[in-house]
Amino acid sequence: MTTKRRLHPIAIVAGVGKELKNMLLPLLVIVVAGSGSDFSWGDLIVPFIALGYTMVMGVLSWVRFTYHWDEDTLQVEEGVFVRKKRAIPFERIQGISLTEGVWQRLVGAVHVRIETAGNVLGEAEVTLAAVSREDVRRLQRCIEQAKERAGSLTEPEDLADWQQLLPSLFTLSMKEVWFAAITSGGALGVVAAVMAFLSQLGDLVPYEALFRNIQATWNGYGRWCIGIVSLFALLIAYGVAIVQNMVRFASFTVRKQGDTIVITRGLIERKAVSIRVDRVQGVVIRENWLRRLFGYATVSLIHAGGALDDGKQGDVVLCPLVKKERIAPIARACLPEYDLDVTFHPLPKRAKLRYMLRPLYWLVIPITLAAYVGRPWGIWLLLVLPSAAWIGARRHQAAGWAISASQLALRSGWFRQTTTYMLKHHLQSLEASATWWQKRRRLATISASVMPLGTSARVVDVDEADAAAIYRWLQGKKGNQT
Amino acid sequence: MLHNGGRTISEQAISVWRLTGGIGALVSGAIIGGIAFLIWRFDGPDWLISILAAAWLVEAFVWVVWLPPLRQKRWRYAIREEEMEIQRGVWSTTWTLIPMNRVQYVDVRQGPFLKRYQLASVAIFTAATVHEIPALSVEEAERLCRLIAEWAKVADEDDD
Numbered sequence: 130m131t132t133k134r135r136l137h138p139i140a141i142v143a144g145v146g147k148e149l150k151n152m153l154l155p156l157l158v159i160v161v162a163g164s165g166s167d168f169s170w171g172d173l174i175v176p177f178i179a180l181g182y183t184m185v186m187g188v189l190s191w192v193r194f195t196y197h198w199d200e201d202t203l204q205v206e207e208g209v210f211v212r213k214k215r216a217i218p219f220e221r222i223q224g225i226s227l228t229e230g231v232w233q234r235l236v237g238a239v240h241v242r243i244e245t246a247g248n249v250l251g252e253a254e255v256t257l258a259a260v261s262r263e264d265v266r267r268l269q270r271c272i273e274q275a276k277e278r279a280g281s282l283t284e285p286e287d288l289a290d291w292q293q294l295l296p297s298l299f300t301l302s303m304k305e306v307w308f309a310a311i312t313s314g315g316a317l318g319v320v321a322a323v324m325a326f327l328s329q330l331g332d333l334v335p336y337e338a339l340f341r342n343i344q345a346t347w348n349g350y351g352r353w354c355i356g357i358v359s360l361f362a363l364l365i366a367y368g369v370a371i372v373q374n375m376v377r378f379a380s381f382t383v384r385k386q387g388d389t390i391v392i393t394r395g396l397i398e399r400k401a402v403s404i405r406v407d408r409v410q411g412v413v414i415r416e417n418w419l420r421r422l423f424g425y426a427t428v429s430l431i432h433a434g435g436a437l438d439d440g441k442q443g444d445v446v447l448c449p450l451v452k453k454e455r456i457a458p459i460a461r462a463c464l465p466e467y468d469l470d471v472t473f474h475p476l477p478k479r480a481k482l483r484y485m486l487r488p489l490y491w492l493v494i495p496i497t498l499a500a501y502v503g504r505p506w507g508i509w510l511l512l513v514l515p516s517a518a519w520i521g522a523r524r525h526q527a528a529g530w531a532i533s534a535s536q537l538a539l540r541s542g543w544f545r546q547t548t549t550y551m552l553k554h555h556l557q558s559l560e561a562s563a564t565w566w567q568k569r570r571r572l573a574t575i576s577a578s579v580m581p582l583g584t585s586a587r588v589v590d591v592d593e594a595d596a597a598a599i600y601r602w603l604q605g606k607k608g609n610q611t
Numbered sequence: 612m613l614h615n616g617g618r619t620i621s622e623q624a625i626s627v628w629r630l631t632g633g634i635g636a637l638v639s640g641a642i643i644g645g646i647a648f649l650i651w652r653f654d655g656p657d658w659l660i661s662i663l664a665a666a667w668l669v670e671a672f673v674w675v676v677w678l679p680p681l682r683q684k685r686w687r688y689a690i691r692e693e694e695m696e697i698q699r700g701v702w703s704t705t706w707t708l709i710p711m712n713r714v715q716y717v718d719v720r721q722g723p724f725l726k727r728y729q730l731a732s733v734a735i736f737t738a739a740t741v742h743e744i745p746a747l748s749v750e751e752a753e754r755l756c757r758l759i760a761e762w763a764k765v766a767d768e769d770d771d
Contacts, residue, residue, distance in 0.1 A: 537678055556713075557737040558708060558737055558742070559708045560708075561612065562704060562705035563708065564702060575751035578740045580738040582738070582740075584739060604693075604708060605691070
C-alpha cells in the first residue's frame with residue numbers, strides 16, 4: 130500500500146476541540162482581566178485571533194499529516210512549517226491502543242496510538258487521530274504479517290472488533306465499578322480532606338473564644354461561609370472523581386488472544402489496549418486500606434513501552450477492582466509465567482522498632498512545635514505520634530519478600546500495600562544497601578529495577594542474610610566465589 | 612556481595628573529589644558569607660554568625676578532608692563474564708548487581724576535572740537503570756568498556 134493517506138477529517142474537529150478546551154481558561158482570564166468593569170468589543174480581539182489561529186492550524190496540520198505503509202514499515206509525515214518524517218518498522222511495534230472518542234464514534238473512526246520500543250531518547254509513539262475501522266484492520270493485518278515473517282509470535286487478528294466473542298477473563302460488574310470509583314485513591318484523598326475539615330469544626334469553638342477580639346468579620350459569618358463553600362467544593366470534587374472513575378472503568382473486560390492481553394473499557398470513550406505477554410515486565414497488586422477491608426485489590430501490569438493506558442508511564446491496569454482470591458486464577462490465565470501463590474517471608478522482629486521510629490524522625494519536631502503553639506487544645510496533636518508509630522508497626526507486619534526459581538516478589542506499605550512480582554530474566558539490576566544503623570542490626574534494603582526506566586520495587590530492613598540470598602539468586606554460578 | 616573484594620577506583624579520585632568539594636565549599640562559603648554580612652549589617656546577633664561560620668567549616672572539612680579518601684576506599688567494582696558488581700558508599704553501603712546480558716551500552720566519559728588527572732568514568736546503561744563508575748584511569752576505563760561490550764554481546768547470544 131503505497132498511496133499516501135490522510136486521517137479522517139473528523140480529526141480536525143477532535144483536534145481543534147481539544148485545543149479550544151485547553152485554551153478556554155486562559156482566554157477567559159485574559160478577557161475578564163483585560164476588560165475591567167466595562168465591556169467593549171475590543172476585549173474579544175485576542176480570543177477571536179486565538180480561535181481563528183487554532184482552526185486554521187487544525188486544518189493545515191490535517192492537510193500536512195499523511196501516513197502510508199508498505200509490507201514492513203509505517204511512515205508518517207507531519208508538521209505545518211517544519212516537516213517531520215518518521216518510519217516505524219512493524220517489528221519494532223510494542224503495542225497498539227485504540228480509542229473511540231466521542232467525535233470518532235460519530236463517523237465510525239478510531240484514534241490509534243502506536244507504541245514502539247521504549248527508546249529513552251527518541252519519541253516512542255505515533256498517534257493517528259482518526260482512522261476508519263477498515264484501515265485499522267488492514268494496518269493491523271500488515272503488522273501481524275510482518276511480525277510472523279520476522280518469526281515473532283502471532284498477533285491477534287482483529288483488534289478493531291470490540292465485541293469479539295473470546296471468553297473474557299475478567300469483567301467488572303456495575304456494582305464493582307461503583308465501589309471502585311468511591312474507593313479510588315483520588316476519591317479517598319477527598320474523603321480524608323472532608324474528615325479533616327469536619328474534625329476541625331469541633332476545634333473552632335475554643336479557638337474562637339481565644340481570639341474573640343481580633344477581627345469581627347473573620348469571627349462572624351465569613352469563616353463559616355468559607356468553611357461551607359470549601360466543604361461543598363470538596364464534595365463536588367469527590368463526586369467528579371467518582372463519575373470520572375465510573376466512566377473510565379465501565380464495561381471493563383480483559384481477554385486473551387494468543388499471546389496478547391486485550392483490555393477494553395470505557396463508557397463514553399471506548400478504549401482497547403493490547404499488550405504482548407512477553408512485553409510485560411511485572412505484575413503489581415495494590416491494596417489501599419479501605420479496599421483491603423472488603424477483601425479487594427487492584428492489579429496492574431508493568432509494561433516496557435510508553436503510556437498505553439492513559440495512566441502512568443509503563444503502568445496498565447489489568448483489574449481495577451478484584452476480590453483477592455480471584456487474582457491468582459486471572460493472572461494464571463493471562464500470564465502463565467508468573468506465580469502469585471507464593472508465601473511471603475516476613476521481616477525480622479528486630480526491624481519492627483525501626484519501622485515504628487522511622488515516621489517519628491521527621492514528625493516529632495513539627496508536631497511538638499505545633500502542639501506547643503496551639504496549646505491547650507494543640508496538646509491533642511501529640512496523639513499523632515503514637516498513631517504514626519502504630520502505622521509503622523503495621524507496615525513492618527505487611528512488608529515481605531518471596532523468591533522462587535524464576536521470580537522475585539517484594540511487598541511493602543500499609544495504607545497502600547504494594548506487591549510487585551518480577552521475573553528473573555526481566556530484572557535489569559538488583560541493589561542491596563545498608564546504612565550504618567542497618568548494619569548494626571544486621572538488616573539491609575533490597576531494591577529491584579525493571580523496564581521502563583526508573584521502575585523499581587524495594588523493601589526496607591530485610592534480614593541481612595536474606596538480602597544476600599536474594600542478591601546471590603540473581604548472580605551467575607561463577608559469581609558466588611568472589 | 613563484594614565485601615571489599617573487587618578492584619578499587621584510581622587513588623587520584625581523592626584529588627578530584629577534594630577539588631570538586633573545594634569548589635562546592637567556595638560556592639556555599641560565598642552564600643553563607645553573604646547571609647552573615649546581612650546579619651552583621653542589620654545588627655543581627657553575633658552568635659548566629661558564629662554558628663554559620665562553624666557550619667561552613669564543618670562542611671568544608673567533611674567534603675574536602677574527611678570524605679574523599681573514605682569514598683575512594685569504599686568504592687569497589689568487579690566485572691565477570693556473567694555480571695558486574697559495584698559497591699559504594701560511606702555512611703550507607705550499596706551493592707549493585709547488573710547481569711551482563713542486561714547491559715545495553717557503555718559510555719566512557721571525561722569531564723574537565725577528570726581530564727586534568729588523566730581519568731575517565733564509565734557509565735553502564737541497562738533498559739531501566741544507569742550506573743556510573745567514577746574516576747578510573749583512562750586505560751582501565753577503555754578496558755572495562757571493551758570487556759563489557761564483548762561480554763554483554765556474548766551473554767545476549769546465550770540468552771536468546
